[in-house]
Each structure stands twice: as C-alpha cells, then as structure tokens.
Amino acid sequence: MEEAHEMPEAEVMTPEQPAELGLHPRAGRRVGQVRRSGSARALPDSRHTATPELVARLLHGLSDPTRVRILELLIREGELHVSALVERLGQPQGRISAHLGCLRTCGWVTVRREGKFAYYRVVDERVPLLLALAKDLAADHAAGVLGCPLA
Structure with missing residues (x-):
C-alpha cells in the first residue's frame, strides 16, 4: 500500500518576477521547479495561491481559437498593434479588441500606447512554453479532445 503524500499548494508568480518556470518537458526541468544557478528552488511568495479554480479561469482565457491565434502571432512576430492583428487574422477590429481585452485582463498580454496606436505583446516569457506544451498534448x-462532450 502506497503512503499518501500531501502536495504543497502551488503559488502564482507575477509577470514581473524573472524566474524561469519549466513547463515543457523539453525544457529539461520538472513542472514546478525554478532553475537558478542550476538548482531547483521553491516559487516566491505571492498574494494568491494557484487553486484549481484560479488555474481553470486562467486557462479559460485560451478557450477561444482566436485568442490562441493572437498569442501565436505575438509570440512569432513580437509587439503588434490592433490593426496588424486585424489584418493578419481577417476578423473585425471590434472582435479582435474584445479578445485582446480578455487576454489583457487575464494577464496573457500587455499594452503600450503610442499616439493613437495600442501595441500588444506577450507579458510573460513562459507563455510560449505553455502554448508549446498545450499543442503537444492536443x-x-x-481523438479524446475532439470527442470530449465538455470541451
């Protein structure tokens, strides 16, 4: 009979913290480890803990294919203004702006204003790793994902 082990509660890192979190198996680290000088350390203290509800809300930000496409474009091309995203995605400006608002509120992207233009970029260097892992899993x-009645 296996002994039950209590899992420590995960903590949310803020985008300002430069620590690198290994989310992808090819990154050479296990999930939840932060590599600094070759050693694994605990995640820094935060005001919020990553409860299952909080993680689900964060991932819900990726539940629309347009939001995923926006993130992919920003990862590939860097900072882009709304009209560039509208042009590349072929969708109305209002729809793209609504998706950007969702991504911004959830902390996936940030905006920089310059004159009448709003430039968006991915906020956290872990986002490309997370999307790569999600693509691998998908x-x-x-077959299972496509057949899931809840997805």
Whole structure:
C-alpha cells in the first residue's frame, strides 16, 4: 500500500518576477521547479495561491481559437498593434479588441500606447512554453479532445 503524500499548494508568480518556470518537458526541468544557478528552488511568495479554480479561469482565457491565434502571432512576430492583428487574422477590429481585452485582463498580454496606436505583446516569457506544451498534448490526445462532450 502506497503512503499518501500531501502536495504543497502551488503559488502564482507575477509577470514581473524573472524566474524561469519549466513547463515543457523539453525544457529539461520538472513542472514546478525554478532553475537558478542550476538548482531547483521553491516559487516566491505571492498574494494568491494557484487553486484549481484560479488555474481553470486562467486557462479559460485560451478557450477561444482566436485568442490562441493572437498569442501565436505575438509570440512569432513580437509587439503588434490592433490593426496588424486585424489584418493578419481577417476578423473585425471590434472582435479582435474584445479578445485582446480578455487576454489583457487575464494577464496573457500587455499594452503600450503610442499616439493613437495600442501595441500588444506577450507579458510573460513562459507563455510560449505553455502554448508549446498545450499543442503537444492536443496533438497526442486529439481523438479524446475532439470527442470530449465538455470541451
């Protein structure tokens, strides 16, 4: 009989913290480890803990294909203004702006205003790792994901 181990509650890192979190198996680290000088350390203290409800809300920000496409474009091309996203995605400006608002509120992107233009970029260097991991998982489990009645 296996002994039950209590899992420590995960903590949320703020985008300002430069620590690198290994989310992708190819990153060479286990999930939840932060690499600094070759050693794994605990995540820094934060005002919020990453409860299952909070994680679900964060991931819900990726539940629309347009938001995923926006993040992919920003990762690939860097900072872009709204009209560039509208042009590349072929969707109305109002719809793109609504999706950007969602991504901004959830902390996926940040905005910089210059004159009449709003430039968006990915806020956290871990976002590309998370999307790469999600794509790998989706590809590996496509039949199940497509057949899921809740997705």
